[in-house]
Amino acid sequence: MVLPMKNSKKWYIIPYYLWIALFVIAPLALIVYYSFFNIEGNLSLENYEKFFTSVYLFMTLNSFWYALLITLISLLIAYPTAYILTKTRHKQLWLLLIILPSWINLLLKAYAFIGIFGTYGVTNKTLEFLGIGKQQILFTDFSFLFVSVYIFIPFMILPIFNSLEKLNPSLVYASQDLGASSWTTFRKIIFPLTIDGVKSGCQAVFIPSLSLFMITRLIAGNRVITLGTAIEEHFLITQDWGMGSTIAVFLIIIMIIIMVLTGNRKRGV
Amino acid sequence: MKKLSKWSVFYLCLVFVVLYAPIFYLIFYSFNSGGTMHNFEDFTLDWYKELFHDSRLLIIVLNTIIIALLSAAISTIIGVLGAISISMMRKKSMRDSVLSLNNILIVSPDVIIGASFLIFFTILGIKLGFFSVLISHIAFSIPIVVIMVLPKLEEMSPTLVDAALDLGASGKEVLTKVIIPYISPGILAGFFMALTYSLDDFAVTFFVTGNGFTTLSVEIYSLARRGISLNINALSSLLFLLTLILVIGYYFITKRANKQMGVK
Amino acid sequence: MKSLVRGLIAIIVLSIILLVVVNQLNSSRGYSSGNTLTVYNWGDYIDPDLITKFEEETGIKIIYETFDSNEAMMTKIEQGGTNYDIAVPSEYTIDKMLDEDLLLPVDHSKIPNLKYIDSRYMDLSFDPGNNYSIPYFWGTVGIIYNPKMLDGKKITTWDDLWDKDLKNQIILIDGAREIMGMSLNSLNYSLNDKDHVHLKEAKEKLDKLTPNVKAIVGDEIRMLMATEEAAIGVAWSGTAQEIMWENEDVEYVVPEEGSNLWFDNIVIPKTAKNVEGAHKFINFMLDPKNAAQNTEYVGYSTPNKEAMKYLPEEITSDKRFYLDEEMTSKLEVYENLGKRSLAEYNDLFLEFKMHRK
Numbered sequence: 001m002v003l004p005m006k007n008s009k010k011w012y013i014i015p016y017y018l019w020i021a022l023f024v025i026a027p028l029a030l031i032v033y034y035s036f037f038n039i040e041g042n043l044s045l046e047n048y049e050k051f052f053t054s055v056y057l058f059m060t061l062n063s064f065w066y067a068l069l070i071t072l073i074s075l076l077i078a079y080p081t082a083y084i085l086t087k088t089r090h091k092q093l094w095l096l097l098i099i100l101p102s103w104i105n106l107l108l109k110a111y112a113f114i115g116i117f118g119t120y121g122v123t124n125k126t127l128e129f130l131g132i133g134k135q136q137i138l139f140t141d142f143s144f145l146f147v148s149v150y151i152f153i154p155f156m157i158l159p160i161f162n163s164l165e166k167l168n169p170s171l172v173y174a175s176q177d178l179g180a181s182s183w184t185t186f187r188k189i190i191f192p193l194t195i196d197g198v199k200s201g202c203q204a205v206f207i208p209s210l211s212l213f214m215i216t217r218l219i220a221g222n223r224v225i226t227l228g229t230a231i232e233e234h235f236l237i238t239q240d241w242g243m244g245s246t247i248a249v250f251l252i253i254i255m256i257i258i259m260v261l262t263g264n265r266k267r268g269v
Numbered sequence: 270m271k272k273l274s275k276w277s278v279f280y281l282c283l284v285f286v287v288l289y290a291p292i293f294y295l296i297f298y299s300f301n302s303g304g305t306m307h308n309f310e311d312f313t314l315d316w317y318k319e320l321f322h323d324s325r326l327l328i329i330v331l332n333t334i335i336i337a338l339l340s341a342a343i344s345t346i347i348g349v350l351g352a353i354s355i356s357m358m359r360k361k362s363m364r365d366s367v368l369s370l371n372n373i374l375i376v377s378p379d380v381i382i383g384a385s386f387l388i389f390f391t392i393l394g395i396k397l398g399f400f401s402v403l404i405s406h407i408a409f410s411i412p413i414v415v416i417m418v419l420p421k422l423e424e425m426s427p428t429l430v431d432a433a434l435d436l437g438a439s440g441k442e443v444l445t446k447v448i449i450p451y452i453s454p455g456i457l458a459g460f461f462m463a464l465t466y467s468l469d470d471f472a473v474t475f476f477v478t479g480n481g482f483t484t485l486s487v488e489i490y491s492l493a494r495r496g497i498s499l500n501i502n503a504l505s506s507l508l509f510l511l512t513l514i515l516v517i518g519y520y521f522i523t524k525r526a527n528k529q530m531g532v533k
Numbered sequence: 534m535k536s537l538v539r540g541l542i543a544i545i546v547l548s549i550i551l552l553v554v555v556n557q558l559n560s561s562r563g564y565s566s567g568n569t570l571t572v573y574n575w576g577d578y579i580d581p582d583l584i585t586k587f588e589e590e591t592g593i594k595i596i597y598e599t600f601d602s603n604e605a606m607m608t609k610i611e612q613g614g615t616n617y618d619i620a621v622p623s624e625y626t627i628d629k630m631l632d633e634d635l636l637l638p639v640d641h642s643k644i645p646n647l648k649y650i651d652s653r654y655m656d657l658s659f660d661p662g663n664n665y666s667i668p669y670f671w672g673t674v675g676i677i678y679n680p681k682m683l684d685g686k687k688i689t690t691w692d693d694l695w696d697k698d699l700k701n702q703i704i705l706i707d708g709a710r711e712i713m714g715m716s717l718n719s720l721n722y723s724l725n726d727k728d729h730v731h732l733k734e735a736k737e738k739l740d741k742l743t744p745n746v747k748a749i750v751g752d753e754i755r756m757l758m759a760t761e762e763a764a765i766g767v768a769w770s771g772t773a774q775e776i777m778w779e780n781e782d783v784e785y786v787v788p789e790e791g792s793n794l795w796f797d798n799i800v801i802p803k804t805a806k807n808v809e810g811a812h813k814f815i816n817f818m819l820d821p822k823n824a825a826q827n828t829e830y831v832g833y834s835t836p837n838k839e840a841m842k843y844l845p846e847e848i849t850s851d852k853r854f855y856l857d858e859e860m861t862s863k864l865e866v867y868e869n870l871g872k873r874s875l876a877e878y879n880d881l882f883l884e885f886k887m888h889r890k
Contacts, residue, residue: 016351016411023408024370027385031377039872055884081284084277093520094281100512101288102465104295104505105489111497112291114753115298115306118760122294138762139748150287154465155413158458159420165454166424196420203372204416204462211378217707221748222886228378230883235380236604237709238879240872248381255376256369305779307760324558325597331555335548342544387612397614445534453537475605479615481571481596491576491599493752495831496775498577 028252034245039238047246056230060250063226067209070148074205075198077149078156085157086164095161099154110147110218117143117219139221147219148212156201163197164190199262207255227251292509299502306502316503326488326504332399333468333484340406341463347407348414348463349456353448355415356422371412382409383476390477397479405477406467413466414459421455422448570810571596573606573620575797578670580830587817593810610635610802618805619814624796625710627666628659628869636665637801643812646819649839653858654796657866666798667815668836670828672770673856673864674711674793681782682764691719691788694765695738699745704763706772707749709882710867711793712739715767718790725868729877736881740888749886758783769795770854771833778832785853787860794864796836 038044050056081098085091101109116122117137124134137143167190175185191198211228222229227247234244294306299317303310320326351371358364374382386405387397395401425448433447449456471486478487489501576599584595598617600606603626610617611633622630630636641647641663650668660666678688683702688694694703694715705712714724716735726732747763758766759779766776773785799818801811817823825843828835834854835841841849849855856864870878 012350013354015347016354019347019351019408019411020367020370022389023386024373026389027377027382028370028373030385030388031381039876055880055887058887077284080280084273084281087273087277088281090520090524093517096461096516096520097285097513098288099461099465100509100516101292103468103512104292104509105486106469107471107489107493108295108497108501108505109291111306111753111756112294114756115760116290116294118307118757119762120307120760150291153288155462158462159417159455162417162421162454162458163424166421196423200416200420204375204413207372207376210376213378217749217751218753221704221750222707223748225883225887229886231378232380233879233883235384236602236608238872238876239604239608240876241384243876244381248377251376251378252373255372259369259372260365305756305759307756308779324561328555328558331551331558335551335555338544339548342541346541384608387608387614391612391614395614401614449534449537453534456537475600476609479598479609481598483598488576488599491601493601494575495577496752496755 031245031248031252034241035249037242039240039242047243050243051246051250056247059225059227059230060254062224063210063228064254066145066148066212066224066226067206069145070152070209071202071206073145074149074152074156075202078153078201079160079198081153082157082161082164085161091161095158098157102151102154106151106214107218109150110215113143113147113150113219114138138219139223141220141224144215144220144224147215148209151215152205152209155204159197159200159204160194161197163194167193202262203259206258210251210254295502296506296509299499299506301499304499306499316499317507319500320503320507323500326500329483329485329488330504330508332482333486336399336403336406336484337464337467340403340410340467341460344407344410344463345414345456345460348411348459349418349449349452351411352415352418352422352455353444355419368415371415373412374409375412375416379470379472383473386473387476397477398482401477401479402474402482402484405473406470409470409473410463410466413462414456417459417462418452418455421452425451568592568807568810569594569596570807570814571598571616571618572814573598573600573610573617573802575599575621576601578621578797578831580827582830583818583823583827586823587814590817591810591813593807593813607635610804613804616804616806617802618807618811620800620802621669621797622666622800624657624659624666624798625867625869627798627800628867630800631660631665632869635803637803637805637808638664639667639801639815640812644816644819646816646821649819649821649824649837651836651838653861654836657796658868659796659866660798666800667819669797669799669818670771670831670833671794671796671836672834672854673787674714674767674769674795675773675785675787677758677766677768677773677776677783677785679758679761679764679780679783682761688765688784688786689789691715691790693788694745694767695719695742696745699765701745701747702764703742703745704747704754704757704766705749706754706766706768707751709879711767711769712749712885713878713882714793714867715788716742718788718792721790724791724793724865725870727870727874732877732881736885739885743885743888755779774832774854787853787856787864789863791863791865794861794866796866 035047036043036045038046085094088094119134123137128134171189172185175189210226211231212226213228213232216222216224216226216229231244231247234240234247298306298309300312300314301309302313302315355364355367390397390401429447429451430443433443438446469486471490474484475487489497492501570593572595574597584597588594600609603623606620606622607626607630609615610620644667647667654668654671655663676688676694680686710724713732713735716739717724717726717731720734720738722731722735750757754766754768755772755775757763758776770785777783777785799815801808805811818827819837821837821839822843824835824837824840828840828844
């Protein structure tokens with residue numbers, strides 16, 4: 001897309017690139033700089049050596065795995081939701097109503113979940129009533145994934161909804177006219193045409209999931225350890241900004257790799 | 270418009286029930302005379318009454334709202350302009366690098382962002398308070414705006430722009446009459462996500478605030494060690510109700526206005 | 534485009550209106566005047582009525598800010614940007630702050646009420662002579678347990694936790710020094726031990742505890758213990774006091790092998806502007822009647838001997854929270870182990886957390 005913008009009109013892009021320089025590149029440089037200092041403040045590579053030990057490598061795989069699960073589950077739940085939303089009458093209203101809960105403070109919601117999933121909480125009372133009996137819900141992978149997906153769902157629904165909205169319905173009708181089943185229509189028409197929204201949603205969910213740490217403690221009781229847990233600890237408790245920065249560097253590298261692999265290619269029409 | 274199948278309605282209802290379950294839990298216990306979130310004793314409005322005497326809390330709430338609105342608005346504007354400039358890039362390598370830079374703040378844990386911004390502000394000698402918080406919120410909201418707006422720009426057919434140019438539109442008119450209306454769902458999505466980021470943020474705000482200025486999130490997290498008393502539940506319930514009324518009210522007003530103007 | 538612009542204008546107008554309202558509220562509370570005192574404290578750690586009382590007595594307006602962790606607070610103070618006149622760190626942080634030269638000396642001559650503080654809580658290793666900090670609240674680290682859930686079993690030592698029958702019954706607090714310290718104490722080592730061999734031993738003993746540990750959590754331990762999510766918890770005495778207030782079945786014990794004695798003390802950061810006012814504030818909080826009122830509100834143990842006379846008998850005679858000499862002699866205050874050792878504690882603790890998977 002090219003616009004006949006004279007060079008003098010390029011002023012409008014200044015704010016964005018100024019932001020990148022001041023608030024992205026500068027802190028990034030700071031982080032990289034700190035990663036080369038050990039805990040005593042001397043120049044050293046020991047942080048990087050430490051990262052390649054089994055503890056941190058396992059943590060990285062762990063973070064990766066859970067972030068992937070959270071993203072996939074969010075996608076599976078969000079896509080049908082977005083699709084059904086596009087067919088309702090007051091879609092913008094429902095959309096806003098979906099976003100609304102995310103404006104309530106996270107800690108409060110986590111406390112509510114502790115109450116809901118607790119051994120004597122609402123869920124277990126219902127399970128008892130149904131005859132299934134009490135289950136240990138808190139401090140499990142299940143509750144962790146549940147609450148994480150809960151937090152990230154609006155971020156997945158919105159871009160997919162936007163993509164679905166712009167989908168030309170006549171394409172769907174044409175496909176059905178030509179005899180394709182619903183599943184084939186979805187697979188070959190709907191999904192590919194909304195892939196940009198899906199990618200956007202995945203990025204908005206996967207990337208922050210890698211550094212989750214509050215939920216790992218509140219809901220998972222530290223049964224799940226992510227890179228975020230370690231960073232939080234190094235920055236705040238040990239005050240080893242060096243090691244914390246090193247982990248952050250690796251997080252950023254992982255993010256870049258993912259961005260490049262799933263990057264958008266320019267398409268025609 | 271095709272009618273929704275029973276299963277679709279059921280699924281949607283299920284999603285809403287799950288989404289609102291913790292919210293109703295919080296609201297429910299805001300009426301608890303027992304003081305905790307797990308033992309309901311008697312119904313009481315005491316927590317709500319307490320709110321009206323707490324002017325410090327009221328100031329904090331207002332500050333939080335102001336920061337959220339302004340930071341979301343400004344970051345949306347900057348983010349949209351940024352997304353437009355990214356979509357105009359022709360070299361893939363350029364795009365990828367700018368996009369990667371864009372996403373760095375999203376992948377970085379809040380602690381790091383907060384700490385590095387703090388260092389940044391102290392080096393520049395900027396006093397901590399309203400402006401440092403506002404700037405920080407704008408800074409971490411811009412990336413999500415870009416992520417929400419970019420797909421709409423990608424989807425837009427370039428022939429739209431060409432057609433407009435052919436018909437004699439100036440660059441500015443193409444921007445305001447063709448591009449922006451097309452991507453406005455993305456712009457709104459970005460705005461609301463930025464609002465969410467701002468309202469929920471604790472770590473970054475904590476590090477860059479000072480001189481008596483604080484937001485609701487920081488206040489709530491600080492209470493965790495001693496126990497969050499139910500007046501916070503009451504506060505959240507009221508805010509929630511207020512937002513709900515605003516959202517529904519705004520929606521039906523604009524619907525009415527559009528109907529009268531003959532827009533579907 | 535038009536509606537977007539209209540929306541933008543609406544937002545700006547609304548923000549301006551709210552800003553005006555905030556300004557009004559602020560000035561009605563007297564913040565435009567110059568005589569202020571900026572206090573940086575834990576959330577909900579002071580009786581709000583005392584703040585009002587102080588303001589009325591001295592005419593100084595208090596600007597109150599809160600934090601949720603020592604380290605975050607220290608980082609804020611270190612970086613500058615805000616002039617805090619009063620802060621309330623925990624003892625190990627005071628040690629670190631002194632190392633970094635972040636505190637102003639406290640002039641004892643300006644705080645006559647200092648004489649009311651129990652001498653047991655003065656002149657400790659983290660601040661000899663109390664030249665820089667004044668005790669505010671104190672407590673211990675111990676075991677909180679619900680005998681009802683354990684069929685009346687009694688817990689008296691750290692070692693009791695390793696009992697095979699306690700599968701999945703324990704919740705630990707997320708603190709490296711507290712948990713490593715618990716393991717060290719159970720091996721009869723000091724919780725300030727720096728010896729690598731001892732630390733490794735302690736960590737390996739913790740690994741054996743894993744089957745009994747249900748979760749490692751933060752402040753929410755209070756809610757979890759009160760709702761009987763677990764029978765046993767390892768946390769601070771302050772937390773125990775709060776849980777017991779909600780659930781009467783719960784017991785607290787300071788284990789026989791020894792444990793940690795913690796303090797939250799008042800300090801004056803170097804960047805303070807109103808040093809006079811800060812001293813007035815400290816003296817005010819040390820007044821026995823004020824200290825008693827504060828203790829009743831906060832619920833933790835007060836170091837103010839005179840204040841105890843104004844507290845109900847049932848609180849001051851509670852040996853679990855107001856220990857006698859014999860018990861306090863067995864307790865240790867955290868010493869500053871230096872960055873290396875501290876990092877080792879945290880790394881071992883992190884490994885323990887991951888071992889649990």
